[in-house]
Amino acid sequence: MDDSHGDGAGNGGNGSRHGHWAIGKNGKRHWCFPGWLYGILFVVFDFCFLAILQWSVTQTTSGVDLVSTAGGIGEMIGKIGTGNWVFALNMLLIGLIYLTVLMIFNRFWIATGLMFVLSCIIATVEHLKIEVRYETVYPSDLNFISGGNGGEIASFMPDDGARVIIGMVIFMLVLVALCVFLNHIDGRHGSMIRFSGKSKALGAVIRLLLVVLPAGFVSMYTVDVGTTDSWAYGVSRGLGDIPSMWDSVYDAQRNGVVPSFIRAINPKVMDEPANYSEETMKEIAEKYSNVADTINESRSNTMTDSTVIAILSETFSDPENVPGVTLNEDPIPNIKQIMTETTSGKMLSSGYGGGTANLEYMELTGLSMANFDSSLTSPYQQLIPNASWTPTFNQMWGSADNSIAVHPYEASMYSRETDYVKFGFSKFYALSGGTDKIQYTDKIDSSPYVSDESAYKETLDQVKSTDNSQFIQLMTMQNHMPYNNWYEDNQFEVTSNDDGKSESEISNIETYAKGLSYTDEATKEFLDELDKIDKPITVIFYGDHLPGIYKTAGEDSANSIALHETDYFIWSNKASGQQGTKIADDAYTSPNFLMAEAAEQMDANVSPYLAFLTSLHSKVAAMEPPVVNTIQGWDRIPAGSTIYLDEDGKQVAYDDLDDETKQMLEDYKLIQYDITAGEGYLKNTDFLSLPDNAGTM
Incomplete structure (x- = not known):
């Protein structure tokens, strides 16, 4: 002084x-x-x-x-x-x-x-x-x-x-x-x-x-805190900064306005691939343009002539697929029947008990969390707000008026309200927040969440509101945790307890099963209504992750894959002419491949990008970053190797993949880097365009 x-x-x-x-x-x-x-x-x-x-x-x-x-x-x-x-x-x-x-x-x-x-x-x-x-x-x-x-x-x-x-x-x-x-x-x-x-x-x-x-x-702290294992990251976590990425306001309340703002300034997205250049990206665009031409020779439809409804069903998964869980009654008989009649199987999820927006991001973009640096745990908060180019599949449907999103909860969760504007959606109907409000808000018994039946009614109104083909994204909330014995007359019981589950775990499973049964009935009724509409419609239905209630099964690391497999199906109505289609290689998938599978389901022409995803899916059935048996946190992606599953659902090591598959995975990293962290060279090519410019991302 x-x-x-x-x-x-x-x-x-x-x-x-x-x-x-x-x-x-x-x-x-x-x-x-x-x-x-x-x-x-x-x-x-x-x-x-x-x-x-x-x-x-x-x-x-x-x-x-x-x-x-x-x-x-x-x-x-x-x-x-x-x-x-x-x-x-x-x-x-x-x-x-x-x-x-x-x-x-x-x-x-x-x-x-x-x-x-x-x-x-x-x-x-x-x-x-x-x-x-x-x-x-x-x-x-x-x-x-x-x-x-x-x-x-x-x-x-x-x-x-x-x-x-x-x-x-x-x-x-x-x-x-x-x-x-x-x-x-x-x-x-x-x-x-x-x-x-x-x-x-x-x-x-x-x-x-x-x-x-x-x-x-x-x-220096600002530059490094967004990178896993940096000194700043260590200081921040060591002093108690625990990101709560699903809710930016809660994050700022919990960790402070300044730390939550600073860590979003410079998140590490990906390392630049060694051979990244404009020339390389043009070669990739040309390579998969040729693949698209080959695929399209045998395809007869245009994807955007159909309405596509992507349904992220909150925590939807069959409880009886979890080791040690047996119920007295099947909670999802209708959906199981649907799955036998159309493209369907198991979807490998990166989350357990959380991580919804990451699965949604992969489905909408075709990009994979497995390619990102472990520092990037939530693209919706860390990547999209700063992105100058955000290609998503809905953009192929042309005018933003043809892209509609529905979510019977807060519009601000995962920053969806902001991000969906960048994705090119004209409307985002939510329960609260935002400018577009859902009409149907019924809840079941004492559940705090809007029912799937109401969410489907909202979506059906959007489908019927126009003769145009649309892309509709629906994220449900009915089966979100917690599972506090919401439902009256719950007939479901866990009939085996050889592994010593607690009363609380059993109660959670039984409540969850009852919620699934309501989803099962509402989904069948929704598809029945879509079948009556005289325009081609295809539905992509998938569970985002399992609920974080299987504590006993989660104690055994051998159950890791089982606790990250949800159910999915791709269904088309009568007017589409594709009802009853069941494509090959559908037993296992991950959300980044869903749109490519939907194109095959619709017998629709593809862009070079979708051709790439189709080709990769034929080699790698599913891929996700390392998984853990604890509720999804937002500190970082777990350490370890990317998980690859073959068509039988068995895990395959990267070293055991053939050279062609390894090259495609390297191409994938180049594509993802160019779109998310690079120079955007692909934007100036036809890589994302459907044939005859039917639609571009």
């Missing part, structure tokens, strides 16, 4: 210091704040900045709740007793930014006032976005503003936006006035590092170091 000669108040030496007092120009004596007091105030104000930011993400239906904010910060502090130092991580990061600003201006009260202004502005923007979209500010939002879209921000203003802004401006002015007052009574006027004479150079060096070192730490 300033121990220089002179008045210590930046008055050009017009006063003199007497102990901790200084005489100003007006002749009045002012007490000079000692260095130790600045240190205490620095920590106090650091905490205040944190409190303002956390205030912005702690909201109730009636707005921001100060009591809840205090409780949230108190919970952060309380976690220290359990070894979770996320509170310290927040204080450290904000404190380093504060120190950098302080040393740049070299005036305590100017820097503090500026930090209060910045904190209040950020908190206001955060609050307004959460109120409109229930979604925190992403780094990509800064790109939105810098891209010349600042004028559109007003369209995101909630009804009480003006009141919030006026209130925050008043609060901010009070804080600035406080800093002005304290600056007035402080005889040093917040002067920090000041040396004169021969010591002047030393003062400049110290000040420069106190700018460079904290700013450098924050910068």
